[in-house]
Every structure is written in structure tokens, then in C-alpha cells.
Amino acid sequence: MSLENIKGSYDAIFSLGDLCLTSIQLEKNNLRPFSGPLDWMASPSLKDVSRLLQNRFSGFMELPNLAVRGYGAVDNFLVIDEAYNIVSNHDFATDKNTLSHLATYPEVKEKFNRRIRRFLEKMNTSQRVLFIRTEGTFEEILELELILSGIVKNDFRILLVNHSSVNGIIEKNWPLKRVCAIELPNDNIWNNDRYWKMILSEVSLNI
Template sequence: MRLQDLKGTYDIIFSLGDLCIASLKLRQNNLRPYAGVLDWMATPSLSDVNRLLKNRFIGFMDLPNLRIIGYAGEHYICVSDDAYHFVSNHDFEVGKNSLSHLGSYPEVREKFDRRIRRFLEKTATCQRILFIRTEGDLEEAKKLEKVLSGLVKHDFRVLLVNHTDVNGLVEDNWPLKKVCAIQLPAGNKFTANDHIWAELLKDIHIKQ
């Protein structure tokens, strides 16, 4: 799939990690009406995300699988989901939570359950969905396409962005029907590519 095939209007757009880059760019370009499940988590392995989606989020952030790592800055506790190898940096605020106890777990659990229900409802009912993922190789993308084909009832597309040693946008021509893969410069990837993201997303719209 090529970039031009992503243009058009979608019912919803979801980030699939690996950091918060996709969520930030969607928000900056007014394409994020509400939060997704993986928006603010570190999900470094696309293979683990594929497994999560195939499992329909079963076991995700379950308390027995959580491990407190340390502080994530001044305001949050860093927590690992060891079942899926994900890391939460923005869910457990200091105060109710400490390095020995997750006091706000019930509220965090409720938040994720709400986002999971919405995600599964949208994948079952929306006519056209766009997913955006940063970082992943061809084999992982093939598996993602297969998993989403079993999860999404109607049409979907995937924009997969890898950050590499390139000077600008490079479009890959992977032999996948539903995934468009590109490369963007890796240096300061949170902010330096804002103009490229704006160009990427200018012909993509959310149905009003």
C-alpha cells in the first residue's frame, strides 16, 4: 500500500504505539477525538502488540502481572506489564501510588477497561479505521495485518512509521494490501518531524 491510498475520511484513528508519538501527532492535527488503549504507554515490540490484539486485550494490565519499576519523572510511578512487556509511565500518579503500592489501581483499571470496550466496539462497527504505529519490521507488519483482518469487521488501513537514518520522508514499497510503511528521520523524533507529520495527515480526516 502506498501513501496516496491512505487519503480520505475515517470513522476513527487509533494509535498502536510504540511510544506516544502517534497520539501526539494525531492530537496536534485534530484527528484524536478521544484516547486509545496504547496512546501513552511504551510498547516497544510490535509482536507483543499483535499478541495483545489477537487476545483481544485479555490479561492486559492485570494486577498480578504488574511490576513497579521506579519513578517516571516527578509525578508518576513507572509500572511494567510483564505479561506483554509494556511500560506505563503516565497512569499511576505519585501520592496515591508509591514504590511499594499501587493505590489508584482500581481507577486505572476502570480507565483501561473503558478504552478497551470502546476500541473493540469501534473495530466491530466502524466502516473505515486507520491505525498508526511507530516502529516495526515487515514480518511484524504482516502479522499485524492478519490480526487486524480478524478483528476489524469492515475496512482498515495501517500507517507504519519507522525512524531511521534518513534525511526526510522515505516511502517503502512493502507487498502488503493494508499497510503503508514509511521512514522518517530518527533525530529528535518527538518534535523535529512535525512538518512532515502535518503533510502526511493533511488529506486524512475524521468523519464528523
């Protein structure tokens, strides 16, 4: 699938990690009216993300699975969900929590529950959904496509953005029905706004 096939309107667009990058770019391009379950999280393993989706988020961010690993983003603790290897950098403020006690856990968990409920509802009611993931192999994205096929009721597309030693936007000709895989320059992944704007310029939301 080419970038041409990504164009068009969607009822929902979700980031599937692996960093905050996708959420930031969706926000900059006015394509993020609400938060998804993996927004502002670090999810380095796409296989773990696929497992999370296959499990319909069962056990995600449950307190027994959480471990505080130190300090993360400004004024927040770095907390990892060890069941899925997904990291929170922005949810547990240092002025309300400690390294040994996550006092705000109940409200943080309810926030994730709301996002999960919305995500699963959109999977059932949307006519067309776009998922965007940064970093993944052919085998990993093939597994993701298969799992999403069992979750999404109607049509969906996956945009995979890998970063490598390239100049500009490079489209990969992967033989996958619902996946467009591209490469972007890896010299400064946080400074590729012009490429993301080109990629998303003809993508819109039905809102």
C-alpha cells in the same frame, strides 16, 4: 500501498505505539477525539502488541502482572505489564501511590477497560479504521495485518512509521494490501511535526 492510499476519511484512528509519539501527533493534527488503549504507553515490541490484539486485551493491565520499576514521567511511577511488556509512564501518580502499593489501581484499570470497550466497539461498527504504529519490521507488520483482519469487521489501513538515517519522508514499497510503510528522520523524532502534518494533511475523521 502508498501514502496516497492513506488519505481519506475514517470512523476511528488508533495509535498502536510504540511510544507517545503517535498520540501526540494525532492530537496536534486534530485526529484524536478519544483515547485508545495504548495511548501514552510504551510498547517496544510489535509482536507483543499483536498478541495483545489477538487476545482481545485479555489480561491486560491485570494487577498480578504489574511491576513497579521506579520513577517514570514527571510525578508518575513507571509500571510495566509483564505479561505483554507494555509500560505505563503516566497513570500512577507518585502523590497517590507508592513503590509497593498502587492505591489508584482500581480507577486506572477502569479507565483502560473503558478504552478497550470503545476500541473493540469501533472494530465492529466502523466502516474504515486507520492504525498508526511507529517502529516495526516487515514480518511484524505482516503479522499485525493478519491479526487485524480477524478483528476489524470492515475496511482498515495501517500506517507504519520507522525512523532511520533519511532526509524527509521516504515511502517503502512493501507488498502488503493494507499497509503503508514510510521512514522519517531519526535525528530528533519528537521534532518532525512538519512531516507528520504533511502525512496527515488529507486524513480526516467522520465526527
